[in-house]
Amino acid sequence: MKVLVVGGGGREHTLVWKIAQSPLVEHIYCAPGNPGIAELAECVHIGVEEIEVLRDFALAEQIDLTVVGPEVPLTMGIVDIFQAAGLLVFGPNKAAAQIEGSKGFSKDLMARYNIPTAKYQSFTDHAAAVSYILEQGAPIVVKADGLAAGKGVVVAQTAEQAIAAVDDIMLDQVFGAAGSSVVIEEFMDGEEASFFAFTDGKNILPLASSQDHKRVNDNDEGPNTGGMGAYSPAPVVTDALYQVIVETIVKPTIQGMAQDGCPYSGILYVGLMIKDGKPRVVEYNARFGDPEAQPLLMRMKSDIVPVLLACARGELTQDRIEWYDKAAVCVVMASGGYPAAYAKDLPISGLDKAAEIKDLMVFHAGTTLKQGKIVNQGGRVLGVTGLGDSVSDAIKTAYAGVALISWDQVHYRRDIGAKALNR
Incomplete structure (x- = not known):
């Protein structure tokens, strides 16, 4: 085929x-x-x-x-x-992709079907949004309603920061039309995890757990990005918690979408915040996470194509995926300055050396070919992904690859997977 x-x-x-x-x-x-x-x-x-x-x-x-x-x-x-x-x-x-395309749509869906998430309100009026922030206090979360390439979320530690975010989104329109409406949510603390499930609109086939690292700098500092690295499995998602996520979040989401007349088929991404063993939804995405796809698919033993076909045909009967009994870690190598402005067309060296490392794959993200040389073109440039018998081994493999690759002003986090080791 x-x-x-x-x-x-x-x-x-x-x-x-x-x-x-x-x-x-x-x-x-x-x-x-x-x-x-x-x-x-x-x-x-x-x-x-x-x-x-x-x-x-x-x-x-x-x-x-x-x-x-x-x-x-x-x-x-x-x-x-x-x-x-x-x-x-x-x-x-x-219709179903609105689950990612509109934060308001997804929050209303969760409210209708009692799916655990942060309390929230949506606003199209700037003054009303500001008075809600002053009423609620901080910390508080401000989100552009529409698509903003993973960057339309501000976790404000003060009311002033939150109001500045609303000004940026609604008045200065830093995310364009995506900011014509904002969603303001209570702040959730805890540990984040990413959960994925294949679905044909009725049946679901959950994947292994994973965890993304959204902030640009070590120790989860700096602005949010599209993701600076990920690992799988995520120890925070225990076997018991895995079942809770499936029963209280994934199933009601798919059933709710069908009931609302827009059945959801494809891969559903659920961003979670976990505290005291209880999961709540941070956001949904209508596609594979990037960089979570890298460690997840490195670990997947089953052939992915029959699953993709079954979802597309509305005939998903497969009830399990086989996984390699290994951990995988992806370290994103980014352009210096990302998620703000960065220099492009800088030649990348060491890709051939990294390719020789066993159990390592270098996935290209923001690269292009210029005069026969591979150069950086995007903010997130490479996803250096290692397999290992443990998360610790996978971290060593991934960073061994990172050490061989370089270009001018390259930036990457040095603590990807550290949370798993700390558990």
Whole structure:
């Protein structure tokens, strides 16, 4: 069969790498792809938002399955357009993708179906938002309602910081139309974890646990990013807690979406805050997390393609995934200055040396080819991912790879996985 993967980041490189291992697959296309993906798939120069062009390509090439990586084409309705053309596609349709595309939509869903989360209110009026902050006090969380590439969330320690965030989002429109409405939530403390489940809109197939590191600097300091590293499994998610998450969060979410007339198919990401053994939802995403996909798919023993096909067809009957009895750790190497401005087109060295390390994969995210050299192009550039018999071993493997790779002003955290060791 022929598979098309839409996207060009670290998540898509990981998906292509995993899909390429399936005996069912003869050829993989990736649009637009990146230099790392190009070693495994045929890269096609079509952007992720060029939905009609992607559809026409899939029809012309007789693509058997399209797998959509990023959130933007999902919220634009790529799944609806592909399905209308009779194409099989993995991911939620436009109505269901609102679970990520609108914070207000997802919070209202949780309220309707008693899914544990922080108390909140949504605002389209700036003055009302400010008076709510003054009434509630700090710490408090301010979120742009729409998509903001993982950066539209401010955890304010003071009321002044929260009001400044509302000003930035609603008045200065730093996230554009995504900030026409804001959601203001109570602050939740605890330990974060990421939970994923495949679903066909009715049945669910949960994945192993993982944990992301959102802040740009060590010890969870600095601004939020799209993610600076991740590991799996996450010891904070015990076997008992795993079942609680499935029963009180994942199942009611999928059942609630179906009941509301927008059944959710694809992969559901649930960002969790865990305190005193109790999970609450921080946010949903309508796709694989990046960088959580990297350690999760490195650990997955089962063929991913039958699962993707079953979800896309609405026929998910598989009830378990086989995992390697190993841990995996992904360290994101980023451009200096990220998540703010950064220099681009800086040549990256050491990729060939890192490729020789056993149980290590370097997934490309923000790279491109310039004059025959691989250079940095995005904020998050590489996801250096190591496998090991324990989290400690996986950390050593990942950082051994990181030590060999460099470019001018490279930045990465040095404490990815430390929380797992501390447990």
